Amino acid sequence: MTLCIDTEKLVRDSVDKSIRDVFSMMIGAELTKIEFETRETSRPEPENIEPSMTVLVGLTGDIQGTLSLSMSDLAAIAWSHALIEHETDKVDQTVVDAIGELGNMVVGGVKRRLAGNNLTMSLPTVIRTSEASLVFPTNTSPIQVQYDFAGYTITFVIAMRNA
Amino acid sequence: MKVLLVDDSGVMRKIIARALHALWIEDVVEAADGVEALAVFGDGEGFDMVLTDWNMPNMNGLELVTAIRGAGHKLPIIMVTTETEKGQVLKAIQAGINDYLVKPFDQEALIGKLEKHLPNHQMG
Numbered sequence: 001m002t003l004c005i006d007t008e009k010l011v012r013d014s015v016d017k018s019i020r021d022v023f024s025m026m027i028g029a030e031l032t033k034i035e036f037e038t039r040e041t042s043r044p045e046p047e048n049i050e051p052s053m054t055v056l057v058g059l060t061g062d063i064q065g066t067l068s069l070s071m072s073d074l075a076a077i078a079w080s081h082a083l084i085e086h087e088t089d090k091v092d093q094t095v096v097d098a099i100g101e102l103g104n105m106v107v108g109g110v111k112r113r114l115a116g117n118n119l120t121m122s123l124p125t126v127i128r129t130s131e132a133s134l135v136f137p138t139n140t141s142p143i144q145v146q147y148d149f150a151g152y153t154i155t156f157v158i159a160m161r162n163a
Numbered sequence: 164m165k166v167l168l169v170d171d172s173g174v175m176r177k178i179i180a181r182a183l184h185a186l187w188i189e190d191v192v193e194a195a196d197g198v199e200a201l202a203v204f205g206d207g208e209g210f211d212m213v214l215t216d217w218n219m220p221n222m223n224g225l226e227l228v229t230a231i232r233g234a235g236h237k238l239p240i241i242m243v244t245t246e247t248e249k250g251q252v253l254k255a256i257q258a259g260i261n262d263y264l265v266k267p268f269d270q271e272a273l274i275g276k277l278e279k280h281l282p283n284h285q286m287g
Contacts (some may be wrong), residue, residue, distance in 0.1 A: 025267040025268060025272075026178070080174075084178060094174070097174045100174075101174040104245065104266075105245065108246075109245070109267070112247045
């Protein structure tokens with residue numbers, strides 16, 4: 001069962017507020033929303049994908065599914081530098097941990113905003129892939145929201161359904 | 164001024180430690196979970212405050228707070244976490260925390276909590 005329209009809007013708004021809060025409070029960056037779309041569950045993978053990272057966090061409760069946040073390696077490095085002044089020109093364990101913490105804080109904010117849905121959050125999992133490589137089961141209706149962060153695109157995919 | 168900072172995320176410890184250093188709190192002892200925290204805390208001598216996460220492996224923040232209070236220590240303990248469900252907050256208060264800081268937080272919020280619980284410390 002996919003999300004009902006009211007819940008979908010609530011989840012979308014929660015995601016939007018949470019991601020903006022995290023960037024604004026933690027590194028003083030105001031995100032610009034680029035695009036919102038309902039996404040196909042799977043689609044052809046484009047050629048020449050930039051090296052990228054995705055953090056996945058699961059939520060279970062009255063609604064359940066996965067929230068993912070994807071960005072290029074360069075964006076991930078920029079985030080970790082802005083967050084803890086980490087100096088590197090390639091993805092290392094600290095960058096991976098910083099992306100994991102980003103997922104943890106954003107989805108923690110979503111969970112807080114959706115209080116009353118008995119939600120439990122998983123630990124974040126970071127994978128070395130782009131959002132273009134993510135595919136979803138047909139019983140979810142993924143929603144994709146993109147933001148601009150310092151010239152880099154950050155893609156948030158919400159793949160949730162009612163329990 | 165000596166602070167025990169407990170979080171399983173090394174990144175979060177860096178964020179908070181950096182904020183503490185900016186407030187002229189240089190003596191920050193870090194631990195990655197409750198077990199490690201109790202080991203470095205010892206008899207609590209010299210510590211002025213504990214900042215702890217909730218969800219951690221081995222021993223979580225709630226268990227850590229219970230252990231510290233159970234040993235009779237009165238120093239301020241602030242829980243720094245994404246957990247904000249009312250029932251959970253109540254549990255933490257009953258365990259003996261003095262305050263709560265929700266992640267994400269900005270520097271102002273952290274300063275506010277420190278000023279409240281360390282009134283004699285000169286903030287930078």
